[in-house]
Amino acid sequence: MRVFILSTKVFLPQLVDPFEIANAFYPADRVGKKVNLLARKMVETIGIEKRPFVLDLEKLPEKKLKKEEDHPLYWGEKVIGSFIDLVGRENIGFLSMSYNISYHTDYLPNLITQIVLRTGLNLDRPPEELPYYGCASGVISIKNAVSYCKTHGKAAVVFVFDQCSNLAYIPSGSDDPYIKKTIKSNLLFSDGAAGLLIIPESMKPSKTLPEIIDVRTGYTPGDGIKMENGAFILQNQVKDIVPPVVSEKVIKPVLEKHGFKKEDIQEWSIHQGGIAIIDKFKEDDILGLSEEQIARSKELFHRYGNLSSPSCFLTFDSFFNEEKEKSGDAGMIVGFGAGYYMASALYVWS
Structure with missing residues (x-):
């Protein structure tokens, strides 16, 4: 059975100036002017225009979401809801979710079950939650979704997200031994989510996909x-x-x-x-x-x-x-x- 991608959805949070993030992580009054300058030069070298970012920089060193709607439960609900609008809730039989970093802390029931409850999905195969498979995890989810579509003849959703700002290392001072080890990762990674709606040929509309x-x-x-x-x-x-x-x-x-x-x-x-x-x-x-x-x-x-x-x-x-x-x-x-x-x-x- 042939399998197609019917729709995509990308969800990006607030875009933040990378220099603002660098100054928040490495304020001169805590880590010294030399480290602050190093961080700002690193921002220029990396060359990112705006970073999608959910971390409340004003609450540092505590790491908190700036907006409640940036919780992954909300992201999952929005992404899956857009696909339900396309094909109907009853035609989605499988959900695969993957991530590495999250602000989610209420682990039971697991995150994917909470998303299923929020979206009202009636799945005919248990949803899968794939954490900590690195940046390949979303494509691994595609493989499992394709397998489902071929055997069940219904649609599958792939939902992938990461909230890398929750991994930011906040140095304690200029002599913190992890400053140089973490400065690149602190200034490189952003936050966001994406989804794919994968369908069998029997559900394909008459357009190129x-x-x-x-x-x-x-x-x-x-x-x-x-x-x-x-x-x-x-x-x-x-x-x-x-x-x-x-x-x-x-x-x-x-x-x-x-x-x-x-x-x-x-x-x-x-x-x-x-x-x-x-x-x-x-x-x-x-x-x-x-x-x-x-x-x-x-x-x-x-x-x-x-x-x-x-x-x-x-x-x-x-x-x-x-x-x-x-x-x-x-x-x-x-x-x-x-x-x-x-x-x-x-x-x-x-």
């Missing part, structure tokens, strides 16, 4: 992205270790299996781990993509930063909602991150 051809997952153990004593650390060697493995495990095998060359893929939605990581996919011994092929991922990184799990969905959403004829065009959604987990989804507009 992306057909999911294959989803491939992979794994290589590594701790270049890790927590250490409550501090979120992103090591520099990640950019050299992860892209080659991602290419060999979840991109090249899928292209070869289905007779595609990299030049045949018009839409590359590559996880925006950072400009250096995205640029790695241009290297011939990794994948050899052109600057044009990675331009969309770089553009959205510069606009919003690294949203973690929803990042590649944000790029795909920008392709999905373009007003142009796409019949026959192909694309890949590629996610990868801590663990190291990785996944790719190949689709063709048909």
